[in-house]
Every structure is written in C-alpha cells, then in structure tokens.
Amino acid sequence: TSQGLRILAAGTHNITCITSSNQNFTQSLDSTSYLINKATPICNLQILPSQIIVYGTPVNVTASCNTNQVNQNTYRNNILVNNELGINKILGVNTYTYAANSSNTQNFTDSSTNTYLVTVAQALNPTMLLLNNIQGNITILTTQTLNATASSASSNFQMLRDSIDVTSQSGLNINLATGLYKYEVFSNGNENYTSNLTGISFYVN
Numbered sequence: 001t002s003q004g005l006r007i008l009a010a011g012t013h014n015i016t017c018i019t020s021s022n023q024n025f026t027q028s029l030d031s032t033s034y035l036i037n038k039a040t041p042i043c044n045l046q047i048l049p050s051q052i053i054v055y056g057t058p059v060n061v062t063a064s065c066n067t068n069q070v071n072q073n074t075y076r077n078n079i080l081v082n083n084e085l086g087i088n089k090i091l092g093v094n095t096y097t098y099a100a101n102s103s104n105t106q107n108f109t110d111s112s113t114n115t116y117l118v119t120v121a122q123a124l125n126p127t128m129l130l131l132n133n134i135q136g137n138i139t140i141l142t143t144q145t146l147n148a149t150a151s152s153a154s155s156n157f158q159m160l161r162d163s164i165d166v167t168s169q170s171g172l173n174i175n176l177a178t179g180l181y182k183y184e185v186f187s188n189g190n191e192n193y194t195s196n197l198t199g200i201s202f203y204v205n
Contacts, residue, residue, distance in 0.1 A: 075101075
C-alpha cells in the first residue's frame with residue numbers, strides 16, 4: 001500500500017513491493033535497496049563587534065545551525081562558552097579565537113564554522129583630581145580643611161603633593177600650613193588600561 005512521501009533517516013533502506021494474486025494475476029514481489037547519505041548541516045557563527053575592539057566594549061556571540069537535529073557548541077580559545085551566547089560579554093585585553101562545531105548524528109555529519117579572531121586592546125586611562133569637590137585650582141583659608149580626591153579609570157593611581165606620595169590621603173579631610181601646594185595624579189594603568197603618566201595637576205593656595 002502506498003504511504004505517500006516520507007522522509008527517511010540516513011542509512012540503507014530495503015524497499016519491497018508485493019502484489020497479491022487474483023483471478024488474472026499471480027503474486028509478484030520486487031525488492032530494492034536505497035542508500036541515504038547523511039546531510040551536512042550549515043552552521044553559522046556571528047560575533048559583534050568583530051576584529052579589534054577596546055576594553056570595555058561588550059562582545060555578543062550568536063551561533064545557529066539550519067537544523068535542530070544537531071547540537072552546536074561554541075568555543076573561545078578552546079573553552080566551551082555556550083552559556084554566553086546572546087549575552088553582552090566584557091573580555092579582558094587579549095586575542096581570542098572563536099569557533100563553533102556540531103557533532104555527528106544519525107542524519108547529519110559533523111560540521112565546523114570558520115574561526116574568528118577578536119582582539120581586545122587596552123582602553124585609555126583618564127585620571128581625575130578633585131580639590132574640595134572642585135576640578136581645578138582652589139584657594140582656602142588656613143582654618144579650612146582640604147579634601148583631595150584622586151581616581152583613574154583603572155583604579156590604579158598615585159597622588160603627589162609637591163612630588164611627595166600622598167595617595168593614602170585621597171578622600172580624607174586634612175589641614176595644611178599656609179603655602180602653595182601642587183597636587184598631581186598619575187596612573188601606571190594595568191592589563192586592561194594604558195598608563196597615564198601625563199596625569200593631571202592643580203594648585204592649592
């Protein structure tokens with residue numbers, strides 16, 4: 001009995017046709033074999049943005065195949081990152097290799113995508129100096145306290161007063177004797193931020 005169009009799994013299939021006998025015809029039987037090869041899935045890997053980015057720029061990776069009969073795995077530097085798909089991810093400064101593949105199944109061969117490189121470069125490292133919440137030179141009375149607060153994008157900085165390291169005084173209220181003082185802030189950066197040796201400087205009078 002004809003069953004119409006059917007999609008068969010990959011492999012060898014034996015098809016047998018049998019007709020029964022009747023008043024005018026004898027019974028007939030015919031058999032043949034068909035080999036259905038496995039299909040090759042088409043898998044895609046998309047990375048936004050790609051190539052060279054600056055630290056702090058999120059990377060978003062998506063991956064998909066044209067069939068739900070295969071499981072696709074995505075790797076960054078040979079580490080499985082399926083749980084990061086579709087999520088904005090901040091990566092440290094480095095060069096990363098992304099690749100995806102799908103494993104062999106009953107109906108599909110294994111498949112792999114091209115590899116993609118993402119290079120994360122160091123970000124700029126601006127510094128900030130506030131003198132009594134003012135970003136600039138200030139004049140205070142000897143009876144007033146001074147609060148010099150320093151910071152940098154890398155959170156790694158050095159605050160100097162007349163070339164003496166006073167980083168530990170950042171954010172504290174202190175009293176100074178009468179005089180002219182030069183405050184400076186520098187940063188050596190870190191693995192994700194560039195150094196900023198130009199820094200910023202203001203005066204307290």
